[in-house]
Amino acid sequence: MNKALLEVSGLSMRFGGLLAVNGVSLTVREKEIVSVIGPNGAGKTTVFNCISGFYTPTEGTILFDGEQVQGLKGHKIARKGMVRTFQHVRLFKDMTVIENLLVAQHLQMNTNLLSGFFKTPSYRAAEDRAMQNAAFWLKKVNLLEMANREAGNLSYGQQRRLEIARCMVTHPRLLMLDEPAAGLNPNETKELDELICNLRDEFDVSILLIEHDMSLVMGISDQIAVINQGTPLASGTPAEVRDNPDVIKAYLGEA
Amino acid sequence: MLRVTNPMQEQFLYFVQQLLNGLTIGSTYALIAIGYTMVYGIIGMINFAHGEVYMIGTYIAFIVIAGLTYMGLESMPMIFMAALLVSMVVAATYGFSIERVAYRPLRGRTRLLALISAIGMSIFLQNFVRLFQGSRDIAIPTLISGGWTFGDASTFEASLSYMQVIIWVVTLITMAALTLFITRSKWGRACRACAQDLGMTNLLGINTNNIIALTFVVGAALAAVAGLLLGLYYGVVNPYIGFIAGLKAFTAAVLGGIGSIPGAMLGGILLGITEAMTSAYFSSEYKDVVAFSLLVLVLLFRPWGLLGKPEVEKI
Amino acid sequence: MNKPIYSALFSAVVMLILASFLLGVDLETQGITLIPELAGDQTWLAIGLATLVVFLFQLFREQIASLIKLPSLPSIDSMLPEEGPKRTKLTRIAVALVIVGMFIWPFFASRGAIDLATLTLIYIMLGLGLNIVVGLAGLLDLGYVAFYAVGAYTYALLSLYYDVSFWVALPISGLLAALFGFLLGFPVLRLRGDYLAIVTLGFGEIIRILLNNWTELTGGPNGISRIPKPDLFGLEFSRRAKEEGNVPFHEFFGIPYDASHKVIFLYLLAVILVLITVYVIHRLTRMPIGRAWEALREDDIACRSLGLNPTVVKLTAFTMGASFAGFAGCFFAARQGFISPESFVFIESAIILAIVVLGGMGSQVGVILAAILLTVLPELAREFQEYRMLLFGLMMVFMMAWRPQGLVPMKRPHLELKTHE
Numbered sequence: 001m002n003k004a005l006l007e008v009s010g011l012s013m014r015f016g017g018l019l020a021v022n023g024v025s026l027t028v029r030e031k032e033i034v035s036v037i038g039p040n041g042a043g044k045t046t047v048f049n050c051i052s053g054f055y056t057p058t059e060g061t062i063l064f065d066g067e068q069v070q071g072l073k074g075h076k077i078a079r080k081g082m083v084r085t086f087q088h089v090r091l092f093k094d095m096t097v098i099e100n101l102l103v104a105q106h107l108q109m110n111t112n113l114l115s116g117f118f119k120t121p122s123y124r125a126a127e128d129r130a131m132q133n134a135a136f137w138l139k140k141v142n143l144l145e146m147a148n149r150e151a152g153n154l155s156y157g158q159q160r161r162l163e164i165a166r167c168m169v170t171h172p173r174l175l176m177l178d179e180p181a182a183g184l185n186p187n188e189t190k191e192l193d194e195l196i197c198n199l200r201d202e203f204d205v206s207i208l209l210i211e212h213d214m215s216l217v218m219g220i221s222d223q224i225a226v227i228n229q230g231t232p233l234a235s236g237t238p239a240e241v242r243d244n245p246d247v248i249k250a251y252l253g254e255a
Numbered sequence: 256m257l258r259v260t261n262p263m264q265e266q267f268l269y270f271v272q273q274l275l276n277g278l279t280i281g282s283t284y285a286l287i288a289i290g291y292t293m294v295y296g297i298i299g300m301i302n303f304a305h306g307e308v309y310m311i312g313t314y315i316a317f318i319v320i321a322g323l324t325y326m327g328l329e330s331m332p333m334i335f336m337a338a339l340l341v342s343m344v345v346a347a348t349y350g351f352s353i354e355r356v357a358y359r360p361l362r363g364r365t366r367l368l369a370l371i372s373a374i375g376m377s378i379f380l381q382n383f384v385r386l387f388q389g390s391r392d393i394a395i396p397t398l399i400s401g402g403w404t405f406g407d408a409s410t411f412e413a414s415l416s417y418m419q420v421i422i423w424v425v426t427l428i429t430m431a432a433l434t435l436f437i438t439r440s441k442w443g444r445a446c447r448a449c450a451q452d453l454g455m456t457n458l459l460g461i462n463t464n465n466i467i468a469l470t471f472v473v474g475a476a477l478a479a480v481a482g483l484l485l486g487l488y489y490g491v492v493n494p495y496i497g498f499i500a501g502l503k504a505f506t507a508a509v510l511g512g513i514g515s516i517p518g519a520m521l522g523g524i525l526l527g528i529t530e531a532m533t534s535a536y537f538s539s540e541y542k543d544v545v546a547f548s549l550l551v552l553v554l555l556f557r558p559w560g561l562l563g564k565p566e567v568e569k570i
Numbered sequence: 571m572n573k574p575i576y577s578a579l580f581s582a583v584v585m586l587i588l589a590s591f592l593l594g595v596d597l598e599t600q601g602i603t604l605i606p607e608l609a610g611d612q613t614w615l616a617i618g619l620a621t622l623v624v625f626l627f628q629l630f631r632e633q634i635a636s637l638i639k640l641p642s643l644p645s646i647d648s649m650l651p652e653e654g655p656k657r658t659k660l661t662r663i664a665v666a667l668v669i670v671g672m673f674i675w676p677f678f679a680s681r682g683a684i685d686l687a688t689l690t691l692i693y694i695m696l697g698l699g700l701n702i703v704v705g706l707a708g709l710l711d712l713g714y715v716a717f718y719a720v721g722a723y724t725y726a727l728l729s730l731y732y733d734v735s736f737w738v739a740l741p742i743s744g745l746l747a748a749l750f751g752f753l754l755g756f757p758v759l760r761l762r763g764d765y766l767a768i769v770t771l772g773f774g775e776i777i778r779i780l781l782n783n784w785t786e787l788t789g790g791p792n793g794i795s796r797i798p799k800p801d802l803f804g805l806e807f808s809r810r811a812k813e814e815g816n817v818p819f820h821e822f823f824g825i826p827y828d829a830s831h832k833v834i835f836l837y838l839l840a841v842i843l844v845l846i847t848v849y850v851i852h853r854l855t856r857m858p859i860g861r862a863w864e865a866l867r868e869d870d871i872a873c874r875s876l877g878l879n880p881t882v883v884k885l886t887a888f889t890m891g892a893s894f895a896g897f898a899g900c901f902f903a904a905r906q907g908f909i910s911p912e913s914f915v916f917i918e919s920a921i922i923l924a925i926v927v928l929g930g931m932g933s934q935v936g937v938i939l940a941a942i943l944l945t946v947l948p949e950l951a952r953e954f955q956e957y958r959m960l961l962f963g964l965m966m967v968f969m970m971a972w973r974p975q976g977l978v979p980m981k982r983p984h985l986e987l988k989t990h991e
Contacts, residue, residue: 016564052875078877090872092865098987102858103865104876109858116857117850135987147987170876301764311592318595321604348587360971368970370710370767371927375966378920382960384592393597395604498916502772509765540783547772554765555757 002029004063005206006051006082006174011060013046020046023060024232026225028174028206033196035209035217035224037241039250043230044210045087048178051208052084053077064174079107083167084176087210089159093152097143097162100151101134104166130169137165141195157188161195168199175199176208181216193220214251218242226250268406272413273535274528279419279488281527282426286481287504288511288519289433290350290474296450296514297470300366303373304353306501307380308346308475312482313492314388315342317395324396331398339425342483343476349380350475354468377497385494392491399487422484429480430520433473437516442469450514499543503530506550512563521561578628585624589617672841676834684830684837686949688905691840692898694941697925698847698934699894704923705932705980706860707887708867709759710767713774714922717747717892719781719914721899726794726909727787736800736904740897747896748889755888759881774919781911793910799832800839800904807832836905843901847894848934854890856983863887864982917959924962927969930976939978 006028013021021043028034036044050057053074062070069077078084092100102109110116110126138144141161146154151162160180167175177196181189197220199205211217217224218238225235226247234244241247287309294302319338328334357376361369402416437443448456449466457463485500486492503526511522526546533545559565593613598605608614627634676684696718703711721743728734728742758769781788788794799807805819809827819835820827854860862883866873870880903909921944929940944962948955969976 054871054874073879074871074874075877075879078875083877084875086872086875090869090875092868092872094868094982095861095864096984099861099985102985103861103873103878106858106862107877111858113857113859116859117853131987138987148984166876301768303767314597315591317597317604318591318606321597321606322595324603325606345587345591348584352584352588357967364974365708366763367704367708367710367931368974370764371923372967372970374710374712374767374920374923375927375963375970377963378959379963379967382957382963386956386960387593388597393604394599396602499775502768502775505768506772540779543779544776547776550772551757551769554761554769558761558765 002031004028005030005032005065006208007061007063008047008051009061011047011050011062012058013043013050013055014058020230021050021057021227022230024225024227024230025060026235027223028208029222030206031200031204032222033200033207033209033220035211035221036227037211037214037217037224038227038233040212041229042212042227044212044227045178046230047227048084048176048208048210051077052082052176078170081171081173082176083170083172083174085160085163085167085178085180087178087182089156089163091151091159091162091166093150095151096148097138097151097154098131098134098147100162100166101137101169102130104169105130105133107170133169137168140168141165156183157185160184160188160192164195168203168205172205174206174208176210178210179212180209181211181213189216192216196220264406265411268411268413269535271405272411273531275413275415275419277528277531278524279422279527280485280530281507281524282423283481283485283488283523284500284504284507284527285520285523286426286429286477286484287500288507288523289516290478291505291508292511292513292516292519293446293470293474295508297446297453297467298358298362300358300369301373301505302353302358302471302474303370303501304357304377304380305474305478306497306499306504307377307384308349308353308497309478309482309500309504310492310494310497311349311380311384312342312346312475312479313486313496314384314482315345315479316483316486317393317492320395320398334398339480339483342479346479346482347472347476350471350473350478351468353475354471358471359464359467377501381494381497388494390494392493394491395486397490418488422488425480425484429477433477433516436473442466446470503543503546506546506553509550509558509560510553512560515560515562518560518562574629574631578625581628582621582625585621586617589620593617669845673838676837681830681833684833686946688833688837688840690942690945691837691844692902692905693922693925693945694844694938695840695847695898695901696895696922697929697937697941698844698851699891699898700922701891701926701929701932701934701937702851702854702887702894703891704926705930705937706855706867707863707884707891708763709884709888710763711770711888711891712767712916712919712923713770713772713777714891714895715914715916715918716770716774716777717751717895718899718902718918719777719911720747720750720892721896722903722909722913723781723788723794723899724896725900725903726797729798730794736798736900740900743900744893744896747899748893751889751892752885755885756881759884759888771916774914774916778911778914781914789910791910791912793908793912795908797903797907797909799836799907802835807835840901840905843897847897848938851934856985859883859886860983920959920962924966926976927966928977930978930980931974932980933976933978936976936978936980940976 004027008027009025011021011024012019024047026034026036036047038044046055049055050070051062053069053072053076056071060070061068064080064082069080092103095103108126109130110123112123115123135144135147138147141164143158143162143165146158151159154162164177164180181192184192193216196207196209200207209217209221221238223235224238224241226233226241228250233250234241234247287305290305290308291302294300316338319341320334323334323337353376357372358369361372399418399421402414402419404412404414406412437446445456445461445466446469448459448461449463453463456466504523507522507526508519509522510526511518511520526549529549530542530546533542553560594609594617596607596609598607676687696714700711700714703709703714724743724746725736725739728739754770754773758766782791784790801807801816802819804816805822806816807819809818811818818827819831862873862878866878866880866883873880873883925940925944926937928944929936929938948958
């Protein structure tokens with residue numbers, strides 16, 4: 001079994017009087033795809049926001065590569081190699097596709113002001129590297145010919161893929177996808193399936209996925225955690241989860 | 256009256272005097288701060304022109320008082336009430352127009368645009384008054400004089416003027432009326448609903464445009480009350496008083512927790528007392544500096560203020 | 571209020587209330603009493619007319635709207651040749667011509683004109699500096715003039731107490747202004763934009779109060795005078811050298827003394843400072859930091875998710891903007907030879923903001939044109955001076971609703987990916 005990369009235990013989040021997440025635990029091992037599923041409003045995105053540092057969890061610990069990261073700011077967590085996408089795509093819409101990918105590589109660039117003013121060789125080299133890296137990922141997600149278009153003009157499916165590419169150019173160790181298949185047609189969903197598996201197999205990334213559409217996750221996940229109304233309901237391999245009576249009840253209602 | 260003179264008592268009286276002065280200024284800050292807080296609570300933006308509305312309110316009050324006195328009216332309460340009513344109405348009209356001209360056309364656009372438009376409106380109003388009323392101080396004869404004194408005249412005598420008491424009473428009545436309006440009336444309920452969720456309230460069939468205009472109107476009317484009271488207290492007005500007063504009242508609103516009406520009241524009074532104490536024990540030139548430092552400190556350590564709630568970012 | 575007649579009546583009443591008190595009555599102090607005087611017939615006639623116009627406009631609003639359409643400004647883009655190498659070449663030639671012209675022009679111009687041009691250049695520099703903060707990073711700074719004051723007083727005080735020359739003081743002024751920007755921005759930039767606006771507004775006021783009251787250091791309201799002019803590698807632009815060992819410019823070159831040498835020198839110095847500013851900002855918009863500013867303006871949550879620290883990114887913009895104000899302030903002090911807190915009031919901040927708003931947020935060309943317009947116009951029409959701030963305020967409101975991108979909208983620097991395959 002691979003080494004654990006992300007270990008969440010006893011995670012709770014309270015907004016005023018509302019307990020949105022209650023004692024959620026999950027583990028993502030290296031080169032594994034783990035999915036968090038649950039009905040709408042189950043608190044999946046809140047779990048995500050806690051892990052990625054946008055919310056400070058009320059209770060619980062989050063270990064990334066053995067290091068405690070709960071309560072750290074979002075940008076600090078991203079720098080540790082945990083990047084995410086959003087349920088409602090968040091691109092820089094007025095900037096071109098290629099510029100979106102360059103902004104994502106800001107930390108790998110030569111941001112020394114003086115070298116930028118005089119375009120020193122090391123500055124140019126860093127710009128070139130970033131461009132090549134961006135071009136590589138654009139090709140990977142099949143958007144190379146869109147490189148100079150404004151991100152806001154892409155189709156919905158293309159925007160989703162661009163958002164994933166924008167995460168990948170930062171060389172993450174853990175990629176967190178928030179409902180990546182929402183709004184995609186079956187064909188696009190199949191392509192997304194392949195892309196996600198490819199990322200794990202070829203680039204050694206672990207993936208944490210939120211989905212409320214069961215069909216996508218069953219095929220590709222190594223582990224699945226089910227949340228209902230903020231509380232963990234079940235976890236295990238896809239087969240175990242599928243046969244769990246509690247899960248069936250939560251999804252089909254008290255029939 | 257006690258006739259004991261000892262340094263302790265003298266110092267105590269001095270302190271009490273500062274407290275009374277601070278309470279007076281503070282309650283007017285609170286009145287102006289409510290305008291900031293109500294608008295912020297509903298549209299999430301600072302009304303930069305609010306300080307100018309206060310200034311205009313003072314001018315209108317002076318014009319009414321001078322006019323009625325000139326026409327031979329001698330009943331002080333009548334003059335006071337007339338000045339109060341007229342300046343509230345005119346200031347409310349200004350508040351209404353500010354919303355219409357500087358805010359409504361920009362609703363739903365980038366915040367930066369509305370901020371700039373509002374600051375433009377503030378510059379416009381200040382210079383409008385400067386051009387047509389002159390930039391010099393205009394002084395008004397004392398309308399309400401007299402008061403009580405405590406302590407020994409030979410050492411230190413604390414005084415409480417009738418004007419100060421009137422400021423407290425009028426502020427209290429205004430606040431009580433506002434609280435009743437917000438909690439009991441149909442309009443007040445709509446206001447609170449808008450503060451919770453503007454979009455949802457709109458879906459429920461309430462005309463949110465009218466409610467937003469209403470908050471500007473109510474806030475402006477309260478600023479005019481403060482304008483009349485402070486104008487009579489200090490006895491002078493010029494076109495530039497709105498700038499600093501606006502800054503102070505905003506500090507009060509942030510101190511108490513922006514968006515919270517009780518917070519604005521508390522913040523105003525705390526700020527007033529802080530300022531009075533600074534002037535008395537440190538230096539009056541730097542009282543604005545202290546107020547401003549207070550604002551930065553609050554923003555640094557408790558940006559949601561004393562009675563506010565931290566905002567949760569929607570992702 | 572659905573019927574036009576009601577809405578028209580309502581608007582007319584509003585107009586009447588707004589105007590009648592503040593326009594229709596003048597307060598006169600006589601002895602200890604305050605006398606209200608009704609304004610002249612003309613004023614009341616104007617108020618009546620304005621009310622009537624508002625009434626009629628509201629009444630026939632729809633008809634008027636269909637008759638007149640606000641003219642859309644011709645796009646400058648459409649007048650220029652197609653984007654491409656040809657255009658790049660043309661732009662380069664045009665820029666080169668303008669720069670050469672700026673260097674030659676003063677030798678044929680009057681002294682007054684050169685003086686005005688130097689003043690305009692200072693405002694261009696301030697406008698460009700504020701443009702980084704407001705236009706590129708989207709942060710509203712209402713106390714920009716405070717950093718200008720820091721720069722000016724840095725040079726004035728250093729030369730007064732330590733005899734520091736202009737050239738040494740120039741970088742120090744920029745650095746010190748940047749430091750003030752950093753210290754002020756740090757607590758506030760984490761919060762939403764409105765707070766920054768009001769805190770900078772307060773900060774501008776505080777700096778002025780400090781300068782006014784710290785009399786032992788700053789001379790208070792009397793200011794600091796006899797600030798030395800810059801020299802040119804030790805050559806002074808005065809009749810006789812003030813510094814030991816320095817030589818006056820005219821003696822060195824063996825030409826007769828002419829006061830206009832100094833004026834032209836200051837002008838040329840301002841031109842060079844502005845050119846440097848333009849180049850630096852031009853580069854900034856094409857560098858990673860410039861892209862980060864824009865990204866942050868669009869979506870700060872996405873920025874954070876990619877590891878960008880929003881506070882640091884905003885802080886660089888804020889600090890850099892402040893440093894340009896510092897440079898400008900240092901030059902201003904040297905040119906005037908005298909400074910006092912009077913030069914650093916809120917109105918100055920408002921004028922600089924008006925320049926940025928009119929020119930176009932983020933647009934360098936726009937800001938330069940607007941700075942020229944807004945400094946030269948009041949000089950040409952003196953009567954305008956009185957109404958200047960009134961019109962600036964009105965313009966800000968109007969521009970935001972009608973043309974928020976300004977007269978010359980910003981052109982985003984596009985980065986093309988060239989595919990080799």
